[in-house]
Structure formats: structure tokens, C-alpha cells
Amino acid sequence: MQIRYKIAIQFTIIVAIILLIFSAIVYLRAENQQQKNFYDRLQARSNTTARLLVDVQEFTPRLLKLIDRNSSLRLADEEVFVFNFKNELLYSNVEHQANYISNSLLEKIRQEGKVTFNSDERHVVGVLFAGKFDRFVVVASATDKIGIAQKENLIKTLTIGLISGILITIVLGIFFASQALKPIQSINEEISRITAHNLKKRLDEGNGKDEIAELSVNFNDMLQRLEMAFLQQKQFVSQASHELRTPLAALKTEVQVGLEEEHSMEEYQQMLRNILNDTERLIQLSNGLLQLAKTIDEGEKFVFEVLRTEEILLNAQKAVQNSHQHYKIIFGFEMIPEEDNLTLINGNEVLLENLFVNLLENACKYSSNQQANILLSFDKKYCIIKIKDKGIGISTSDLPYIFNPFYRARNTNNIKGFGIGLSVAKHIIELHNGIIQVKSKLNLGTEFIVKIPHC
Known part of the structure; x- marks a missing residue:
């Protein structure tokens, strides 16, 4: 896989994680605020119903139920129950008894003053209401259909935003990664044209400030060292060949002279001495070359x-x-x-x-x-x-x-x-x-x- 795609994928993953975290925070805060607002509305409805029923003598349960059914402030599937200190039901705006109400719940409300919870899809709030002559427990519940619809719309919006953000990030990531790596591509093309025969060629060092320029500078320094090493190697081979040629030529000449015609014992001995001297010179030269190569290559x-x-x-x-x-x-x-x-x-x-x-x-x-x-x-x-x-x-x-x-x-x-x-x-x-x-x-x-x- 090319580096540009790796960078784009990594960048996309980072952005996706950030968007997921952001979406989760937005959703959780919106849900908490929605529940709080709905509970506040339920509590306001329960307090209003209890005040009209307990403190206003003109409102009878039948009249209050009639007003409640026709009220524009009524919540979806709203249920309101009012109980006295004996847990007797004094008022209900519906005909049935709610299965989420129990004596233990009523006692808990009296002890804590306010209790909120969910029962299936219903939001329930129970409050302790103090009237002029007695204290009452009011339990109200309703379904937050508007809130559910808003949450569904919010989820759709966040999902669309997340997917769109990821797609845009992928496209922009590939584009900007390609732009960022373009100088490296140029460097690769220049490097591919450098061979052992044109080591004098150097890379463009750009602005001389960023990492790409630093890479070019370091590569040019390496080319300089390689060029010097190749030059030294050529000189070494050339000079070594030249130095070896002289004693080898002398050896060959002495042997040829010795084979061409008969010589006296003294002449043969002199030839052997000359061959020995040339051989010793070759040995000294070879030892010197080996020593030089060893110090250079095996430091x-x-x-x-x-x-x-x-x-x-x-x-x-x-x-x-x-x-x-x-x-x-x-x-x-x-x-x-x-x-x-x-x-x-x-x-x-x-x-x-x-x-x-x-x-x-x-x-x-x-x-x-x-x-x-x-x-x-x-x-x-x-x-x-x-x-x-x-x-x-x-x-x-x-x-x-x-x-x-x-x-x-x-x-x-x-x-x-x-x-x-x-x-x-x-x-x-x-x-x-x-x-x-x-x-x-x-x-x-x-x-x-x-x-x-x-x-």
C-alpha cells in the first residue's frame, strides 16, 4: 500500500474517532436536556393539578378532569394521580389504575420529596405537594413523543454528518497526502536517474528548511561521500595496478632471459637474486595494500x-x-x-x-x-x-x-x-x-x- 493511502486512512480513522466522540457527546447532552425539560413539564402539570384540586374549592374532580382533557398544555398519554396520606386515590384524569404505582413508591416520594423514573416508554415523576391543610402525593406520567421524534432526527443528522465527514476526510486526506508527498516523488524520480556513472548529479534541496529539504541535503552528502569513495577506489585500483605492473614485468623479463639461452652459474644466480628482490618487493607491496584496505574497510x-x-x-x-x-x-x-x-x-x-x-x-x-x-x-x-x-x-x-x-x-x-x-x-x-x-x-x-x- 502506498504511503499516501496509509496517511489518508490513518487521518480518516483519527477524524472518525473525533466525530464519533463529538456525536456521542451531542446526543447524550441533548437526551439529558430533553429528559430534564420533560420531567420539569410533568412536575409543573402535577403541581397545577394538585393546586387546583386541593386549594381551589370551586374545582371539583369532575370539572378538573373535564378541563384537563381539553387543555392545550396536556401532554401525550398524560396520566395524573393524587393520593392522600392514607394512600387513597383522590383524583385521576384516567379511568384505569397505573401499574407503575405502588405503596412503596408513594412512601419513597414522601421520604425524598421527588422521584423520577421511566416505565417502558413513559416518563414518571412523583412529588410531595403541601396543601393548606394536608400533604398529598402527586404522580404524573406521559410519553414524550415529540422528544422521541427529535432524538430520531438528531440521530439521522449526526449519522449523515459522520458519514459525510468521513467521506470528505478520505478525499481530502488522499489529496493533501499526495501534495505533501509530491516532493518525495520528485526525489525518487531524481534518485532513479543516479547511477554509478553519474554520481556527480545532486538532488534539488528545495527551500532548505523543511524535512524534505533536510532529506535532500543528507542524501546529497551521502552522494558526495559515495563519489569520493568510488573515486578513491578507482585511484586505488589504478595505482595498485601500476605499482604491481613494474615488479611483475621485471619478473617476467628475468624468466624470459633465463629461458631464451644458456647462461653461466653466476648469471643464473644473479637472475635468481633479481627475482628474489622483485618477489620481496611484491610481498611488501601486497602487505601494504592489504594493510591499507583493512584500515579502510574493517575499521x-x-x-x-x-x-x-x-x-x-x-x-x-x-x-x-x-x-x-x-x-x-x-x-x-x-x-x-x-x-x-x-x-x-x-x-x-x-x-x-x-x-x-x-x-x-x-x-x-x-x-x-x-x-x-x-x-x-x-x-x-x-x-x-x-x-x-x-x-x-x-x-x-x-x-x-x-x-x-x-x-x-x-x-x-x-x-x-x-x-x-x-x-x-x-x-x-x-x-x-x-x-x-x-x-x-x-x-x-x-x-x-x-x-x-x-x-
Whole structure:
């Protein structure tokens, strides 16, 4: 079922319930008021009859009955009975005795002064009337035919109003729901035209104020992120293919040369060494690509725990020096922590060690003295790690791009590398809600500043 019809049905149900409640209130109030008015008329008729009979000597029961039958104020099927203190009938405007009158009813009227009730379709009122010399009980009853007809007309009117209101609500509900959902329909049509080949297309954001505009803005933001992700994926595939092509081509060439003609043992050994070097390069490149893909695609799967920053840095220092014994790394505190918790962070130990291993290896690799300095400090929000070297530095034109996958500065062409490490480092920092900054000058050195929030 379409949303417009769901909205129309829900709106109709709400309006129908409101109309039903309103109709019930109107009917009940009208019925109560009608009964009250009719009881008041019955009581007035009973008081008038009793006063004429008891207090006016000129009115005999026969004369009163004759006047009562010809009175324009007489109610439909009206019956009036007057009883003395012995429950003897003194007057009746009809010839028969009413079956709703009993001695217990007369006693109840004497005790309460006034009693009203319904007997079948008749309304009955009993009152205690005090004459000049005695007290009498007057019981009057009648059928409210006019009131019954009015109630039937009221029920018809309310029913017609209820049905008409529901039908009008259905029609207007569908109309206004269609009008309200029209922008969404337009959005759906625009979305259906967006494919992987035209992600640059954006939705109309309308007035930029209501919920529909907010939906369009959020969808456009999502398209922007998707476009960037597709672009990064294309660049990643293109750059990875380019990087893989070189060692694979070298491997193929070495094998072809080895198969084309006979060679000496020394030449075969040299070919095998070249193949080994190219294979190691392929392994390093594949590991780098896997590491980059893992930090991008599986960020939410890593387990985070409370870690001590200095321990991570010392482990990274040890790992780098074990792999490159000629590298020199000096660790120190730029600011001595007064409290233990100032160096505690929430993170993944493996990722953070990988981050600092990459930064330390780069610092040593691109420095003539192959030395890096680590300085640990902190402020109110972050643990701050600075990694400094006195290497070749990075030019101002290269700085904005050094975190892009496979990007390498122009002054690093003669040094082995793939341009993956800093991209991995950036993604690791983003997973930890941290910040990475770079300060560098050509031929003077580089400083990487890593900020990771305290626990």
C-alpha cells in the first residue's frame, strides 16, 4: 500500500474517532436536556393539578378532569394521580389504575420529596405537594413523543454528518497526502536517474528548511561521500595496478632471459637474486595494500582498549630497531606527566604500533644519519607524540598530497618505497579520532605530530 493511502486512512480513522466522540457527546447532552425539560413539564402539570384540586374549592374532580382533557398544555398519554396520606386515590384524569404505582413508591416520594423514573416508554415523576391543610402525593406520567421524534432526527443528522465527514476526510486526506508527498516523488524520480556513472548529479534541496529539504541535503552528502569513495577506489585500483605492473614485468623479463639461452652459474644466480628482490618487493607491496584496505574497510571490527602511550612507542621503537639494526631511535618526554592517566588512551594496540612503526621507519629511511627522535607530551585533551628527523624534508608543493595512497614526493624517487605507509597512518589516526600534522622544510628535516584523545 502506498504511503499516501496509509496517511489518508490513518487521518480518516483519527477524524472518525473525533466525530464519533463529538456525536456521542451531542446526543447524550441533548437526551439529558430533553429528559430534564420533560420531567420539569410533568412536575409543573402535577403541581397545577394538585393546586387546583386541593386549594381551589370551586374545582371539583369532575370539572378538573373535564378541563384537563381539553387543555392545550396536556401532554401525550398524560396520566395524573393524587393520593392522600392514607394512600387513597383522590383524583385521576384516567379511568384505569397505573401499574407503575405502588405503596412503596408513594412512601419513597414522601421520604425524598421527588422521584423520577421511566416505565417502558413513559416518563414518571412523583412529588410531595403541601396543601393548606394536608400533604398529598402527586404522580404524573406521559410519553414524550415529540422528544422521541427529535432524538430520531438528531440521530439521522449526526449519522449523515459522520458519514459525510468521513467521506470528505478520505478525499481530502488522499489529496493533501499526495501534495505533501509530491516532493518525495520528485526525489525518487531524481534518485532513479543516479547511477554509478553519474554520481556527480545532486538532488534539488528545495527551500532548505523543511524535512524534505533536510532529506535532500543528507542524501546529497551521502552522494558526495559515495563519489569520493568510488573515486578513491578507482585511484586505488589504478595505482595498485601500476605499482604491481613494474615488479611483475621485471619478473617476467628475468624468466624470459633465463629461458631464451644458456647462461653461466653466476648469471643464473644473479637472475635468481633479481627475482628474489622483485618477489620481496611484491610481498611488501601486497602487505601494504592489504594493510591499507583493512584500515579502510574493517575499521569498526577492531577491538579498542585502554593503553599506555609510552609502552606503545617503546614497542614500536623495538620493532623498528629489530628489523633495521642500523636505525637509531631516541625516545624521551617533552613534558613529564604528573599523573599516570595523562598518557592513557583508548585504542587498538596493533594498529597504533603499526602507525608509529611506519612513521619511525620513514623518519630513519629518509635521513642521512638514519636517526629519529620521539617526544611524548600531553595537554588537557590529547596525548601528543612528535617524531622528528633531520632528513631530506618535504617540499611545500608536496605536503598537501603526502597522505594520498601511492603518492611519493619528488625528492624520494631514488629511495625505495610505495607511498602507502602515510595513507595507512592517516586512516589509523581517523579510527582513533585523532589528528596528524606535518611540519617540514627541504633538506632540514620533518616533524610528524600525532594527537590522540585521553581516555
